[in-house]
Amino acid sequence: MNNVFKSREDPILISKIKSSEEVLWINDNKKEFNEILDDLPISYEDVIDAEARLQRFAPYIRKEFPEVRNGIIESPIYEINNMKKRLECDYSRKIKGKLFLKRDDLLPIAGSIKARGGIYEVLKHAEKLAIENSMLSIEDDYSVLSEERYKKFFSNYTVQVGSxxxxxxSIGIISAKIGFRVIVHMSQDAKQWKKELLRSKGVEVVEYDGDFSVAIEEGRKRSKEDPNSYFVDDENSKDLFLGYAVGGIRIKQQLSQLNVRVDEDHPLYVYLPCGVGGSPGGITFGLKLVYGDNVHCFFAEPTHSPAMLVALVTGLFDKISVTDFGLDNKTEADGLAVGRASSLATRMMDRVVDGVFTIEDKRLYTFLKASVDEENIYLEPSAFAGFFGPIYFSDIENCCHMCWATGGSLVPTYEKKRDYEKALSLLKSQ
Structure with missing residues (x-):
């Protein structure tokens, strides 16, 4: 493929990004993970602490959400051999090794990868408030938090988020369940059904004409005006990042149960849809903690919204937007419609992530139709961004490929039908 670049200084790479062309950039600033781990602002101990907190909350989750039987919010991994054959046929390339799908679209409560970071941060905030007010200790059975006296206590506080x-x-559902007042600031890219679902849970939804950056900035501003308000900051939150990182370290046990070996001779390639960067960044960090340089993580972004790619190739991190590259930040992949990447995630990933590739919207729908036809698996269009990865790295020997499904199980039936019909229409027009 002639759209693969190994230097951030290549002028042709910059030109293609500005032209909304599909590219693959191999991170030329990546270092051996063990060499830079001590320099990063988040440690292995931080992730283990986050996992322990989630274990403490398991009795509460089990009580409030009976569908989560063990109280641990986790998703399965499926081998998708039919999809692999379809990709091989459509792209005339033999994909060496197995192809797996990490089903974060099936994560309980919120139905997306955001259930990891979002729910974790809200739970941590609730724990902190309860402990500071002598209503809880870490030795307690956290199922007591479902009692009415706790809900009444938490109702004095507000949680806000831009999204x-x-x-x-994820923030709205768990916060409302705990008892918080919840305000969500949503950009024009957000789907109507998501707004309606939030309102049905008692969440206040504030809509903006601008993009994600406008929503998050306004949300941050409003939250600062209320001393009892807590803002979940998708651009800078360490706690969100840690919630996602827990998902990364859990993969090791899941793959062991599937008899999948990951070592120097059996590399793991993971493809993660990327918006602001917190969730793929956290997952990548967790994976690197357990597999080191034997796991290779690549972010996937829409050609019109390559916020992380622009941030890393320029070295300007959160100081640059896709609009500075003349891009319009308009994409059907609503969860990835981000103009400016996370300050924390960009700085964490600069020497860690293996690369970034971009993908056109129409290809997302091609993958959507193939997934429904071959595996009977529906995902949101944005969740298919990573499916181009196995094509790029099809020649890697003894490789295990994993596409990360970021969301889709809560999508209404009429939306699923509309997406599939759009995929049919796009294929007919080709």
Whole structure:
């Protein structure tokens, strides 16, 4: 493929990004993970602490959400061999190794990868408030938090967040369940059904004509005006990042149960849809903690919204937007419609992520139709961004490929039908 670049200084790479062309950039600033781990602002101990907190909350989750039987919010991994054959046929390339799908679209409560970071941060905030007010200790059975006296206590506090959709669902659903007042600031890219679902849970939804950056900035501003308000900051939150990182370290046990070996001779390639960067960044960090340089993580972004790619290739991180590259930040992948990447995630990933590739919207729908036809698996269009990865790296020997499904299980039936019909229409027009 002639759209693969190994230097951030390549003028042709910059030109193609500005022209909304599909590219693959191999991170030329990546270092051996063990060499830079001590320099990063988040440690392995931080992730283990986050996992322990989630274990403490398991009795509460089990009581309030009976569908989560063990109280641990986690998703399965499926091998998608039919989809692999379809990709091989459509792209005339043999994909060496197995192809797996990490089903974060099936994460309980919020139905997307955002259930990891979003729910974790809200739970941590609730724990902190309860402990500071002598209503809880870490030795307690956290199921007591479902009692009315706790809900009444938490109702004195507000949780706010800016979002294009899925983070709003995770924050809104869990916060309302705990008892917080919840305000969600949503950009124009957010789907109407997500707004309606949030309102049905008692969440106040504030809509903006601008993009994600406008929603998050306004939300941050309003939250600062209320001393009892807590803002979940998707651009800078360490706690969101840690919630996602827990998902990364859990993969090791899941793959072991599937008899999948990951070592120097059996590399793991993971493809993660990327918006602001917190969720793929956290997952990548967790994976690197357990597999080191034997796991290779690539972010996937829409050609019109390559916020992370622009941030890393320029070295300007959160100081640059896709609009500075002349891009319009308009994409059907609503969860990825982000103009400016996370300050924390860009700085964490600069020497860690293996690369970034971009994908056109129409290809998302091609993958959507193939997934429904071959595996009977529906995902949101944005969740298919990573499916181009196995094509790029099809020649890697003894490789295990994993596409990360970021959301889709809460999508209404009429929306699923509309997406499939759009995929049919796009294929007929080709």
């Amino acid at each position: 294009t959709g899925n983070l709003a669902l």
